[in-house]
Amino acid sequence: MLLIPCPWCGPREDDEFTFGGEADIPRPADPAALTDEQWADYLFMRDNRRGHHREQWCHTAGCRRWFIVERDTVTNEILGASIYGDSP
């Protein structure tokens, strides 16, 4: 069980949340200008990082806000949470 610190609601059990995968993958500003490889990279490729990981979570059963969690993927330790727009 992960205790996830929702920036709006405080620490809650993980079954209230939805995982949204790796954070910081902005949608390309002009998709039409990309090659197929570049588009595929945006669409499909993820880092699957070992250790420190910035990822998206949504407090689905609470405030329904998306935010960013920093988690160690080895120990599952949660290192912090931030809201979109705040500097990391």
Add this chain to the structure above:
Amino acid sequence: MSQPFRLTQGGRIERDAPLQFTFDGRPIHAFRGDTVASALLANGVTLVGRSFKYHRPRGMVSAGAEDPNAFVQLGHGPRTLPNRLATVTAAASGLEVRHVNAWPSLDFDLMSAFGLAAPFIPAGFYYKTLMWPRRLWPLYEHFLRHAAGLGHAPNAPDPDRYDQVHAHCDVLVVGAGAAGLAAARAAEQSGARVIVADEQAEFGGGLLSTTERVDGLPAPQWADAATSELSSAPEVTALPNTTAFGLYESNLVLLAERLHTDQPDNAGSESGARVWRVLPKQIVLATGAHERPLLFANNDRPGVMLAGAISTYLNRYAVAPGSRAVLFTNNDAAYLTALDLADAGVPVAAIADVRSDPEGDLPAQARTRGIPIHAGAVVVQAHGRGRVAAAELCALDGAPLGTVECDLLGVSGGFAPALHLHAQAGAPMTWNPQIAAFAPRPSHDIHPAGAVTGQLDLASALRQGTSAGAAAAAAAGCSNGHTPAAPRAAETHTSDLEPYWLPPGDLARAKPQFVDLHEDVTLDDLRLSLREGFQSIEHVKRYTTLGMGPDQGKLANPLATGVIAQLLGRDPASVGTPRHRPAYSPVSLGAIAGRHIGPLADPVRVTPMQEWHQSAGARFENVGQWRRAWYYPHPGESMHEAVARECLAVRHRVGILDYSTLGKIEVTGPDAGEFLDRVYTNAWKRLRPGRCRYGLMLGEDGMIFDDGVTARLDAQRYLMFTSTSNAAPVLAWLEQWLQTEWTDLRVYLTSVSEHWSNIALAGPRSRDVLAAAGTDIPLAQKDFPFMTFREGHVAGVPARAFRISFSGELSYEINVPADRALHVWEALFDAGRPFGITPYGTETMHVLRAEKGFIIVGQETDGSVTPDDVGLGRLLSRRKDFLGKRSLSRPDSVRPDRKQLVGLLTDDPARVLPEGGHVVDTPGRRRPLPMRGHVTSSYFSPVLGRSIALAMVAGGRAALGERLYVATLHDDRWLPARSCHPVFYDPEGARQHV
């Protein structure tokens, strides 16, 4: 006397509270305070089960949760519980207890023939042998399932309800023995909120079975005082009968509490069981240690028992588990048992001690009492068939020391800390050579105390418990300056244990020597595993099933570590122990599920018109969580007849459909139009208020995600309809883009699915019905044309009427507030009677839309279908970007042989194709047969008087009219059909524009 092995005095049983239960139908007399195991022993029952594989006779080995043998079945019928341990189940009046693994009876088990065959069925036997011939596996499996018993499942759904408790505390103390009680007291005195849990019916643990004293009181009396002190402390929750069975990330601890265990109605049932989900700030682990068994031939015979368990049965339950004992040990603990036996009047015929010179207080006392001690000696074989009759002794060099008669053989191979919870959480442990076992290493939030640390004496347990409790409280931020004093006990001088794993020399070859009693894993099995290259402890476990029983190898694993180390000539620390996993002991699934079953796990959603549908005789189908009216059969009508009648009513007159389940999302804000432009494939900003448009939503992979009509309510407000099953996913999808990507857009999303009910009127007379029901909305075609919406009143209720159509007929979808929806529905129905209004369900809706070639997301599409694949390429805007657009030009998205939506008309108009049926060019027996596509929707069309189908066929659109064949499962035949344009009825779309 019915309890021949009950001692005349002592123990914590209540002799004035007798009770009776049954074991295999035979009456067992007991007292309150007994466990099922202690009562069985008091009644002289030593055989409780047959072993898992060889069906050897087995008896109680321990007096606690570590027992590998004492699994029994409790109760009968839907409340029966398999795999309960007699050693931890409180004896209760009326309890039905049965053995689990013998046939036809426990005393005469035909399958014990397996024991004779044991040399031929070693570990891995089944996988190596029963693979051939393959077709016989079902037969083998049937036989194996019957032979390998773990009790019987209940024969009906569990009638009971189970609660779960979510709890928080500063300090959770697991285990309420000496260390746990001391820790809980110290934490409470420091001002912490404490939960203390123990798996036994009474707090006290080992204190209840020792003759030692604490703070001048007999240990059980001190335990009682400490327990009542804790129970009355306002910030302490004391939970007896509660097993901490899992420790997870974030230190979530799951406790299984058994309630009302003494009430006859609950006898054998867990109807009162509840699971606690505790999130403590700090944890004190006072889980104690499990005594380790020792290896010798026939070490599984009933009567072979852990020495500590013998003391527990004597001192706590006033039961003598035998009448003449031999003890076999490599440490001091068995001497305490020898003294307890002597005090109870049970003669101790011999103590075999591995150590050449056992010194210390306890051996000295035993010597004084005249108990024969054989130093440097071991037991190498137990004699006797159904029960131990004698122990064969040997010197360490193998020299025989004779055979000693006994019916009780107490063993102590030292103690292994019960570090299961600690290890489950992945916390570190270290090999402690002094006790020849792994011990937990403390962490910043887990504080081990007592025997779990490897310190086995009472005085240390009390000291460690006190300091662990205080430290945990302080770490949790509770400190009131109070330094609790540790309770005192006499310091005893003990001598070191001498590790002993394998019998000396050739005696290690004697058979059989059981390492894991539950799984019938022998020393030979371990040798075989190592010989075949499975040497890692995890590989040994998987090869031999070591530790895989419901006892989780509590006794077997610590023994196996040492045995494997010696066989491999390696350091036990490097051998390790198999990964510990929850649950520590079996927990009933009902308690784990709690209230998350049935409609509370998967809610049933109904519309405000549900009761109307029911009284109209509707049959229902599940659409996601919704119960939707499927069709409304008249008396005597088949489904086919009812659907045909409903379809024709809509095509010729008028039908009424409850379409309240559609997802509805209000999209508001100055940038709402821009937002819709980005998420839909077509253009929205220039849609005029009052108008509706059909939209397609794609994933970024270019595949159709959802479709539906959206109306522009006013300049900054749109109402989006989603498909029923996608209401929540679409909202989540849109929110994610708004919140994480387009944070600059001023758009707000509100789900209004439940707020607005939706009633669809469809058919040429629907305008007449709406007018008759009373509305202030002008209904003429020029005032209210197709694909527009109007606000007003219907039957006196504020309403939004949409001229949209999922049937191809003149149609109105009328949105009204949910709490007035039934009224409007009834008003429309009454007004429609003169026009022959007919309620129709989802089946008719599907037929009508299929006649029109309208897709249903999730039926025609499956996440791999682009807009062009289903002929909706015209909805793709060239002038703007939208989600998924870039993917539509990937090479795979523009292949000419992609599956495309076509219609199929069978040669035989009466035959309806099976949905999902494979479409091929030429039928035949070739394998694999090249597949062109599959049927997605298929119905009999009443208005056309023939069957119709929609299918996704590779390159199908360019070859309309081609001959295709569809596989049928039912009669193994191929049905010939021709492809056609997917709109079967009114291809010009004239009927919806009238």
